[in-house]
Amino acid sequence: MLRKTKKEVLVQVGTKPLITVDPSLPSFEGHPFFEKKASAAKKLFARVGLPKGIGKKAR
Amino acid sequence: MFGLDKYQYSTDKTFMAYHFISNGPNGAIQKIAKFNLIGEDLYNFGFGDLDAITGDISDTVISDNKDVDIIMGTVGSIIYDFTNIFPHAMVSIEGTNKARTRLYQMNINKHWDRIAYVFDVYGLNENESWEPFKRGRNYSAFLGVRK
Numbered sequence: 001m002l003r004k005t006k007k008e009v010l011v012q013v014g015t016k017p018l019i020t021v022d023p024s025l026p027s028f029e030g031h032p033f034f035e036k037k038a039s040a041a042k043k044l045f046a047r048v049g050l051p052k053g054i055g056k057k058a059r
Numbered sequence: 060m061f062g063l064d065k066y067q068y069s070t071d072k073t074f075m076a077y078h079f080i081s082n083g084p085n086g087a088i089q090k091i092a093k094f095n096l097i098g099e100d101l102y103n104f105g106f107g108d109l110d111a112i113t114g115d116i117s118d119t120v121i122s123d124n125k126d127v128d129i130i131m132g133t134v135g136s137i138i139y140d141f142t143n144i145f146p147h148a149m150v151s152i153e154g155t156n157k158a159r160t161r162l163y164q165m166n167i168n169k170h171w172d173r174i175a176y177v178f179d180v181y182g183l184n185e186n187e188s189w190e191p192f193k194r195g196r197n198y199s200a201f202l203g204v205r206k
Contacts, residue, residue, distance in 0.1 A: 019069075019070055019074070019140050020069040020070070022070065022078065023071075023072055025069060025076060025078050026076065027072070027073050027075055027076050028071075028075075028076045028091060028093050029075070031114075031116060033105070033107060033115070033116035033117070034095050034116070037105040038095035038105075040153070041095075041097050041103035041151055042097045042103075044151075044153065044200065045097065045098060045151070047187070048183060048188070049189075050149070051191075054149060054181065054189075054202070054204060
């Protein structure tokens with residue numbers, strides 16, 4: 001008889017992976033590092049816009 | 060997602076910030092990834108190393124923890140999870156420098172078949188125009204949306 005490995009008996013339930021929520025993890029909202037990144041990205045999109053058609057597609 | 064090696068990660072209550080720990084020869088390094096809303100359904104994705112003492116986050120430190128593939132697999136999985144929760148999200152990624160942008164591009168190239176199955180990806184070309192991502196082209200920024 002074939003012996004099943006541990007990997008073989010793992011079963012994925014559903015189609016979407018579960019995400020572990022850590023209530024103690026801060027949101028880092030307003031953190032200067034991410035604010036700087038977001039500001040640069042806003043400037044970029046103000047200059048170049050979105051790819052044609054993507055906005056409609058996304059919504 | 061994508062069947063790649065990845066670190067376990069957790070998210071905050073808003074599903075905007077994600078935390079994981081890189082483990083390698085230089086020890087355990089805390090990583091924070093975050094999506095910032097910058098327009099209608101438009102999010103900027105950034106991530107970096109967290110200094111737990113000062114609270115500073117940096118993406119210019121070269122940690123050299125020999126686990127870049129696992130980190131990239133984790134980042135891909137985080138973006139996939141985020142877009143499961145926010146399926147209309149358009150996620151933009153821009154490297155902090157050319158080397159970092161190149162790293163993102165190499166990883167998109169490497170796993171393109173899997174990525175293209177679930178995401179439409181656009182690259183910002185040298186003319187500052189978005190075009191559907193093509194392997195082998197150089198881009199300065201990326202934008203992805205779920206198919």
